[in-house]
Amino acid sequence: MSALAEGHPGPxxxxxxxxxxxxxxxxSRNALAVVSxxxxxxxxxxxxxxxxxxxxxxxxxxxMGVGLGSIVGAIQGPxxxxxxYAAYIAPALLAVSAMNxxxxxxxxxxxxxxxxAKLYQGMLYTSLGPLDVAIGEIFLALLRGLLYxxxxxxxxxxxxxxxxxxxxLMVPASVLxxxxxxxxxxxxxxxxxTFQQMDWIxxxxxxxxxxxxxxxxxxxxxxxxxxxxxxxxLWHGVELLRQISIGSFSSATxxxxxxxxxxxxxxxMLTTGRLRQLFLK
Amino acid sequence: MxxxxxxxxxxxxxxxxxxxxxxxxxFEVPAGESFGLLGPNGAGKSTTMKMIGGVSRRSSGxxxxxxxxxxxxxxxxxxxxxxxxxxxxxxxxxxxxxxxIVYGRYFGLPLSYLRPKADELLEFAQLTDxxxxxxxxxxxxxxxxxxxxxxxxxxxRILLLDEPxxxxxxxxxxxxxxxxxxxxxxxxxxxxxxxxMDEAEQLCxxxxxxxxxxxxxxxxxxxxxxxxxxxxxxxxxxxxxRNAGIGVELQGIGERLEALPDRVxxxxxxGEAALEQVTARGLRPLTSLVRRSSLEDVFLRLTGRSLVx
Numbered sequence: 001m002s003a004l005a006e007g008h009p010g011p012x013x014x015x016x017x018x019x020x021x022x023x024x025x026x027x028s029r030n031a032l033a034v035v036s037x038x039x040x041x042x043x044x045x046x047x048x049x050x051x052x053x054x055x056x057x058x059x060x061x062x063x064m065g066v067g068l069g070s071i072v073g074a075i076q077g078p079x080x081x082x083x084x085y086a087a088y089i090a091p092a093l094l095a096v097s098a099m100n101x102x103x104x105x106x107x108x109x110x111x112x113x114x115x116x117a118k119l120y121q122g123m124l125y126t127s128l129g130p131l132d133v134a135i136g137e138i139f140l141a142l143l144r145g146l147l148y149x150x151x152x153x154x155x156x157x158x159x160x161x162x163x164x165x166x167x168x169l170m171v172p173a174s175v176l177x178x179x180x181x182x183x184x185x186x187x188x189x190x191x192x193x194t195f196q197q198m199d200w201i202x203x204x205x206x207x208x209x210x211x212x213x214x215x216x217x218x219x220x221x222x223x224x225x226x227x228x229x230x231x232x233x234l235w236h237g238v239e240l241l242r243q244i245s246i247g248s249f250s251s252a253t254x255x256x257x258x259x260x261x262x263x264x265x266x267x268x269m270l271t272t273g274r275l276r277q278l279f280l281k
Numbered sequence: 282m283x284x285x286x287x288x289x290x291x292x293x294x295x296x297x298x299x300x301x302x303x304x305x306x307x308f309e310v311p312a313g314e315s316f317g318l319l320g321p322n323g324a325g326k327s328t329t330m331k332m333i334g335g336v337s338r339r340s341s342g343x344x345x346x347x348x349x350x351x352x353x354x355x356x357x358x359x360x361x362x363x364x365x366x367x368x369x370x371x372x373x374x375x376x377x378x379x380x381x382i383v384y385g386r387y388f389g390l391p392l393s394y395l396r397p398k399a400d401e402l403l404e405f406a407q408l409t410d411x412x413x414x415x416x417x418x419x420x421x422x423x424x425x426x427x428x429x430x431x432x433x434x435x436x437x438r439i440l441l442l443d444e445p446x447x448x449x450x451x452x453x454x455x456x457x458x459x460x461x462x463x464x465x466x467x468x469x470x471x472x473x474x475x476x477x478m479d480e481a482e483q484l485c486x487x488x489x490x491x492x493x494x495x496x497x498x499x500x501x502x503x504x505x506x507x508x509x510x511x512x513x514x515x516x517x518x519x520x521x522x523r524n525a526g527i528g529v530e531l532q533g534i535g536e537r538l539e540a541l542p543d544r545v546x547x548x549x550x551x552g553e554a555a556l557e558q559v560t561a562r563g564l565r566p567l568t569s570l571v572r573r574s575s576l577e578d579v580f581l582r583l584t585g586r587s588l589v590x
Contacts, residue, residue: 015388019360025355041374121366
C-alpha cells in the first residue's frame with residue numbers, strides 16, 4: 001500500500017521498521033537527526049560567524065590581559081596565590097566565549113528558524129517530538145561552544161597562561177556553561193516575536209559580561225551588588241573556570257557546577273514546553 | 282471486504298477563545314480513498330488538517346488516525362503521515378536532494394534506504410536535474426512538487442495536502458494533479474483541502490463541503506451535484522446594473538434562479554431550452570453560456586455564497 005513501493009521489496013521495509021519504534025508523546029529518541037541536519041546546513045553557512053565568535057575573546061585577552069595587564073601587574077587568584085592579570089581574566093573570557101557561542105546559536109539562530117525559516121514547523125510534521133528538536137538544537141549550540149572553548153584554551157596555552165594539567169578540564173566545564181545558556185536561551189527565545197525583543201538579550205548579556213568578576217574581583221562591589229552578581233549565571237561560570245585554570249578547588253566549585261545543572265534541567269523543561277505550546281497547540 | 286477505516290473523527294471541535302474554527306465535525310475515511318474538504322478560506326479546513334496531523338490539539342470530540350489518538354501519540358501518528366502544508370516550508374539551508382534525505386532522517390529512516398528513495402522521488406517529482414540546486418532557485422511549482430516528494434519519503438499511508446495547488450499557474454497545477462493521481466492509483470489515502478471545485482472534482486472520490494466549521498454536505502462530487510443542483514446551468518450577463526433587477530423578468534424559467542453581482546445563474550436540466558425561453562421573452566443578455574453544474578453551484582446552493590471571494 002506504500003507509495004512508489006517498487007524497488008523496495010521485503011515484508012518488513014525500512015519504513016515499517018521506522019514505524020515500529022517506540023515513541024513518546026514528546027520524544028522519539030531521534031535528536032541525532034536534528035543534529036545531522038544542523039551539521040549539513042553548517043557546511044553552507046557562514047564560517048565567518050564561527051570565526052568572529054572565536055576571535056572576540058582572544059582580542060579581549062590581548063588588549064586587556066597583555067596591554068592593560070602590564071600596568072596592573074600580578075593579582076590574587078582564587079587560592080590566594082599571585083597570578084598574572086592575563087591568567088586572571090583568561091578563564092573568565094573563556095566562560096564569556098562559551099556563553100556567547102551558546103547564546104548566539106540558541107537565540108538568534110533559533111529565532112530565525114522559528115519565525116522565518118519555519119524549520120521547526122516542518123520538523124514537527126514528522127515523527128520528531130518537540131524534545132528531539134530541543135535536544136538536537138541545544139547539542140548544536142554546545143558543539144559550537146566546544147569549538148570555541150578548545151580554540152581559546154589552545155590560545156591560552158600558546159600564551160603561557162596554562163600552568164597545570166587541571167586547566168584542560170576547562171574545556172568540558174565550558175561545555176557545561178554553554179549547555180546552561182543554550183537550554184535557557186532557546187526557551188527564552190521562544191517568547192520573542194520581534195527583532196526589538198531580541199535586543200533585550202544583548203541588553204542583558206553585555207552588563208553580565210562586564211560585571212561578573214570578569215576583569216576584577218567581586219570584592220570591589222558593595223555587598224548587595226555582590227549578591228546580585230552571584231545570582232547571575234555568568235559569575236558562576238567565571239569562578240568555576242578560574243578555579244579550574246589553576247587547579248584550586250573549594251566547596252564553592254560544587255555550587256557553581258550545581259548552578260549549571262539546575263539551569264540545564266529548567267532550561268530544557270522550559271524549551272520543550274514552549275515548543276509544544278507553539279507548534280502543537 | 283471493505284477497506285479498513287484509517288481516519289475517524291467524531292464531533293471534532295476546535296475553538297480559539299470565542300471563535301469556533303471547527304464545529305462538531307464527524308467523518309470517516311477508508312484506506313485508499315481520496316477524501317476532500319471543500320470550502321472557502323476560513324471554513325476550518327486547515328485546522329481540521331492540523332488536528333489530523335497531530336500538530337493542533339482538538340478542543341473536544343474524538344479523533345483516531347490508524348487507530349491512534351494524535352493528541353497522545355503525535356510522533357507515532359505522524360510516522361504514518363505525509364504532510365504537505367499550505368505554505369511550503371522547505372529547508373532553504375539545504376539543497377534539493379538534501380531536503381529529502383534530511384526529512385527522511387527525521388522519521389528515523391536509515392541512509393541505505395534514503396539514498397535510492399530520494400533519487401526515486403526526485404524522478405517522480407520531475408526534479409532529477411535539480412538535485413543539487415538550492416531550494417531558492419526553484420519555481421513555485423517545483424517547490425510544491427519537492428514538498429510533495431518530501432512528504433512521500435516515509436512511504437506514508439495517508440498523505441495530507443492542504444491547498445496543494447493554490448498560487449500555481451495552470452500548467453503547474455495540471456502536472457501536480459497528474460502526480461497526485463498516480464499516488465491515488467498506488468493506493469495512498471489522500472486527504473486534501475481545496476477551495477477549487479475543479480480540483481475537488483478531479484481528485485476526490487468523496488468530499489465534505491464545509492463552511493464556518495460545519496459540514497454542509499457529504500458525498501461524491503457527482504452525487505453532490507445531482508442532489509443539490511440541476512444537470513445544467515445557464516449563465517447570463519446583462520451588465521452590472523441590470524443583473525440584480527432582471528430576476529423578476531426571468532421568473533419561472535428553469536428550476537431556480539441565482540442573481541449574482543456580475544451574472545445571473547438559471548438552474549435547469551436543459552440549459553439550451555432555458556435560453557430559448559429567455560430570448561422568447563424578448564430579453565437580450567450581453568453574453569450567455571450553458572454549462573454543466575459544478576461543485577461551485579453546490580456550494581452556492583448550500584451557503585448562498587461563492588467559494589472564491
